[in-house]
Amino acid sequence: MRAIAALGPVHVWGPARGTSLYRLAGGFAEVTDFAGGAFSLAGVRQARAIGAQTPRRVVVFPRSFSSAVRAAVVGARERIGIDDEARGLLLTRRVALPWAARSRHLAEEFARIAEAAGAVRPDDAPRLSLDAAHRRRAAALLAARGASLEARPLVAVCPGAAFGPAKRWAAERFADVAARARGAGADVALLGADADRDATAAVARALSRADAPACGAAALDLTGATDLPLLAALLALARVALVNDSGPMHLAAAVGTPVVALFGSTSPDWTAPLGAGHTVIRYPVPCSPCFRRDCPIGLLCFEGIDADRVWEEVARRIDGGRAA
Ligand code: SF4
Numbered sequence: 001m002r003a004i005a006a007l008g009p010v011h012v013w014g015p016a017r018g019t020s021l022y023r024l025a026g027g028f029a030e031v032t033d034f035a036g037g038a039f040s041l042a043g044v045r046q047a048r049a050i051g052a053q054t055p056r057r058v059v060v061f062p063r064s065f066s067s068a069v070r071a072a073v074v075g076a077r078e079r080i081g082i083d084d085e086a087r088g089l090l091l092t093r094r095v096a097l098p099w100a101a102r103s104r105h106l107a108e109e110f111a112r113i114a115e116a117a118g119a120v121r122p123d124d125a126p127r128l129s130l131d132a133a134h135r136r137r138a139a140a141l142l143a144a145r146g147a148s149l150e151a152r153p154l155v156a157v158c159p160g161a162a163f164g165p166a167k168r169w170a171a172e173r174f175a176d177v178a179a180r181a182r183g184a185g186a187d188v189a190l191l192g193a194d195a196d197r198d199a200t201a202a203v204a205r206a207l208s209r210a211d212a213p214a215c216g217a218a219a220l221d222l223t224g225a226t227d228l229p230l231l232a233a234l235l236a237l238a239r240v241a242l243v244n245d246s247g248p249m250h251l252a253a254a255v256g257t258p259v260v261a262l263f264g265s266t267s268p269d270w271t272a273p274l275g276a277g278h279t280v281i282r283y284p285v286p287c288s289p290c291f292r293r294d295c296p297i298g299l300l301c302f303e304g305i306d307a308d309r310v311w312e313e314v315a316r317r318i319d320g321g322r323a324a
Pocket of ligand 1: 166265287288289291294295297299300301302
């Protein structure tokens with residue numbers, strides 16, 4: 001998106017769960033949330049209103065049919081996107097991908113689309129810079145909940161994943177690693193949106209049952225207490241983020257925090273965290289990746305990832321940060 005923005009003013013138009021990132025990043029002429037579904041009256045009216053601003057081209061990143069329909073209703077002369085069977089007729093420039101679906105990183109897919117629009121592919125991983133006010137807000141929230149950034153490293157734990165249970169490592173194992181982090185003198189922040197409450201609550205319960213060492217380190221459940229800028233700033237203040245393959249994983253990577261990422265039904269070939277310094281942990285089973293939301297055979301891919309292995313990676317980053 002930044003590469004495209006270098007060509008001229010960009011109007012970002014998408015679902016609210018994604019547009020907040022572009023507002024935070026800044027640098028885009030306009031950012032608008034979808035007013036309704038692609039086939040709804042509100043959605044069609046909005047597309048026409050955007051079309052009335054006479055955009056030169058619409059660049060369609062998602063592969064869905066509905067996103068191509070939106071582009072067609074906007075009516076820009078150029079409509080660029082991936083050539084998936086059912087929607088080729090709605091696009092004026094069809095981008096072909098010379099590799100099997102999900103076999104290369106999604107960022108590569110997006111770069112192909114951007115290049116078709118005339119943009120120059122960036123060399124580096126995407127980074128999100130946060131202003132000092134966001135960091136101050138995050139630090140104040142942590143202090144109010146008993147964490148001390150001056151005295152102890154912060155470990156961010158994000159046990160949710162919106163796609164489904166087949167992307168979520170077991171709560172007891174998250175809690176096991178979180179308890180060890182507290183035992184090693186780190187504050188632990190449980191992070192997630194309202195939709196992640198079941199996952200974070202299960203970790204919080206398991207964590208309260210775990211033998212809490214008398215170390216003074218805090219365990220903070222901040223589920224639902226963060227908007228996107230605050231979540232990004234909390235992740236930026238952490239020494240390491242322990243995550244599933246999820247939005248917070250990419251957000252942590254984008255703000256420069258090392259990530260320990262656990263992959264179950266999905267594939268790091270497609271959605272690994274971008275940038276250096278991260279560790280992806282997965283357990284190879286013949287059925288993986290299956291890209292299912294639910295597992296029919298007992299989540300063997302996550303069963304094989306034990307807490308010892310994960311703790312090793314988390315501990316290394318806690319200690320590495322101390323040494324630095
Ligand atoms: S089917 Fe296999 S890869 Fe898919 S979630 Fe179950 S164990 Fe994991």
